[in-house]
Amino acid sequence: EIVMTQSPGTLSVSPGETVTLSCRASQSVSTNLAWLQQKPGQAPRLLIFGASTRAAGIPARFSGSGSWTDFTLTISNLQSEDFAVYYCQQYDKWPPYTFGQGTKLEIK
Amino acid sequence: EVQLLESGGGLVQPGGSLRLSCTTSGFSFGSHAMNWVRQAPGKGLEWVSSIEGSGGRPSYADSVTGRFTISRDNSKNTLFLQINSLRVEDTALYFCARERGGHFYTELDSWGQGTLVTVSS
Numbered sequence: 001e002i003v004m005t006q007s008p009g010t011l012s013v014s015p016g017e018t019v020t021l022s023c024r025a026s027q028s029v030s031t032n033l034a035w036l037q038q039k040p041g042q043a044p045r046l047l048i049f050g051a052s053t054r055a056a057g058i059p060a061r062f063s064g065s066g067s068w069t070d071f072t073l074t075i076s077n078l079q080s081e082d083f084a085v086y087y088c089q090q091y092d093k094w095p096p097y098t099f100g101q102g103t104k105l106e107i108k
Numbered sequence: 109e110v111q112l113l114e115s116g117g118g119l120v121q122p123g124g125s126l127r128l129s130c131t132t133s134g135f136s137f138g139s140h141a142m143n144w145v146r147q148a149p150g151k152g153l154e155w156v157s158s159i160e161g162s163g164g165r166p167s168y169a170d171s172v173t174g175r176f177t178i179s180r181d182n183s184k185n186t187l188f189l190q191i192n193s194l195r196v197e198d199t200a201l202y203f204c205a206r207e208r209g210g211h212f213y214t215e216l217d218s219w220g221q222g223t224l225v226t227v228s229s
Contacts, residue, residue, distance in 0.1 A: 034215045036153075043203060043222060044145075044153065049215035087153055094212050095167040097143070097155040 006100035012108040015078050021103045023071040023088035032092035035073045039084045110134040110218045112204050117223035124194050130187040130204030138182040141207035144189050146200035161210035194227045
């Protein structure tokens with residue numbers, strides 16, 4: 001099973017700032033990596049797939065990069081609606097699909 | 109508009125059973141693999157089970173193998189999860205999630221709002 005490790009666990013930032021979230025896979029997943037956003041009481045929402053492709057309707061301030069084992073999600077010019085929990089998920093090797101433990105983005 | 113709506117959750121005693129449903133609309137259901145993903149209270153996401161668009165190759169997390177059964181009715185655009193021999197640790201919000209492709213190894217691009225399963229005596 002591929003273990004996905006996200007860092008940091010919590011990030012306190014101010015609106016307007018730029019943040020970078022990290023995700024590391026225990027073995028290569030090529031670019032078969034997705035980022036999801038989850039707000040309290042809501043379902044997860046796909047932001048990025050293929051490590052760097054934005055899903056439909058996702059603003060350009062969200063960008064993903066990386067390959068093999070190391071990936072980042074960058075959010076520029078943070079908006080109030082961006083404060084949420086972010087998960088990475090690999091779909092390169094299945095079963096099982098595996099998720100990181102999440103990074104919580106909170107308002108400073 | 110793609111829509112996924114889960115139902116069937118509830119409070120059940122340990123050892124009990126439930127059948128979860130995910131009713132879908134707005135897309136060609138049989139063209140997409142489908143998944144169940146769960147989230148225990150205050151915890152992260154855990155993949156539970158997958159099934160191909162054709163209904164083939166059901167697969168399960170080790171923690172649920174032998175107790176959970178995934179199925180689908182493509183004529184009714186509905187996904188199911190039969191969950192038996194429930195344990196306290198199965199308590200979670202259960203999401204159905206659509207996979208972009210008909211087979212596996214693609215991203216989960218649409219999610220339902222979830223149905224809550226609570227296992228307690």
